[in-house]
Amino acid sequence: MSAPTTASRPRRLAMVLADLARGGIGKMRVHLANAFAAEGVAVDLLLARTDSPYRELIGPGVRLIDLGTSHAWFGVPRTAAYLLRERPDVVLTQRSRVNALVLRSRALCGLKMPVHSTFNTNQSAQLASLTPAKARSQLAQMRRWYPQNDGLIAISHGVADDAAALLGLDRAAMRIIYNPVVTPELHARAAGPAGHPWFSDGGAPVILGVGRLEPQKDFATLLDAFARLIAGGADYRLLILGEGKLRGALEAQVAQLGLGGRVALPGFAVNPYPYMAGARLLVMSSAWEGLGNVLVEALALGTPVVSTDCPNGPAEILEHGRHGRLVPVGDAAALADAIRATLAAPLPAAQLRAATARFTLATAAAQYLDALGLAR
Structure with missing residues (x-):
């Protein structure tokens, strides 16, 4: 016993x-x-x-x-x-x-x-x-x-x-x-500087992705969506925090899309919160999840989000689109449209923060x- x-x-x-x-x-x-x-x-x-x-x-x-x-x-x-x-x-x-x-x-x-x-x-x-x-x-x-x-x-x-x-x-x-997800330390840790010059150089705003560079996170679709956004005349930069076995493939895709000056993959960050707080938008492009912690973290910091409606979690976090747009998995065109629409009319930060009370x-x-x- x-x-x-x-x-x-x-x-x-x-x-x-x-x-x-x-x-x-x-x-x-x-x-x-x-x-x-x-x-x-x-x-x-x-x-x-x-x-x-x-x-x-x-x-x-x-x-x-x-x-x-x-x-x-x-x-x-x-x-x-x-x-x-x-x-x-x-x-x-x-x-x-x-x-x-x-x-x-x-x-x-x-x-x-x-x-x-x-x-x-x-x-x-x-x-x-x-x-x-x-x-x-x-x-x-x-x-x-x-x-x-x-x-x-x-x-x-x-x-x-x-x-x-x-x-x-x-x-x-x-x-x-x-x-x-939402700890007492989250906001204090977000107050520090992001470890990348794009957040302080006065250049184009940053769209952020966070996750392992693995098939589950489907950053390939995010890159395709971002390429569509840039081709339409938008002036943004995309930074993806994370490390994994697909780094080489994603870097090759960045080059093939001609996005070398607009996309950065700086690796894993123990503290991603300053990046989230400084980003104009966080995008989660996953093929599947259990919940989608990065969505909650970004919302808690008042940063707008867009996500795939993957199984499972994003629809529960975002209350079926109430707190951020949801798009089909693997659909780069729909993801680009959702990113564009959210950047044009972001939800109030107070609403986003309030949505994280359950977490x-x-x-x-x-x-x-x-x-x-x-x-x-």
């Missing part, structure tokens, strides 16, 4: 992740871990890989533990040893491989502490991006292990609907908890603690 939570022993939560990476998921998990610790929960953050720029954001109340591997089999001995030694009151996981690792480890130990898992993206779209053999293997693993969790959380209603249908799960039993760290942390049985 899990160790009792008493006045002499704080509530203990184990958050088990493959890594913090450089994307929104890692940043959201660090936000939550720090918030849980601030509420008096003893938080252990177990990572298979600890090399992440987000390590610097981990607060002193969070203990970082290096698992060395997140392999669903090879990671069992070290994970099981941790569970036996520390007896956390509850375990929170994400990703099917890590979830399987924790559930196997719990079974090996004969322990009963509850295990919860979070769905962070549209599972069907993610599987469709894999090779058929890998997709079949991952789907089989998900259908085997996810029903064995004591609780399941999704970061948007669309993600929950998809996971329930794909995996045969009870949709009514799943909790919907939006990501903790605060305080709200998400309280909902997670309740779902995990750790609330007081």
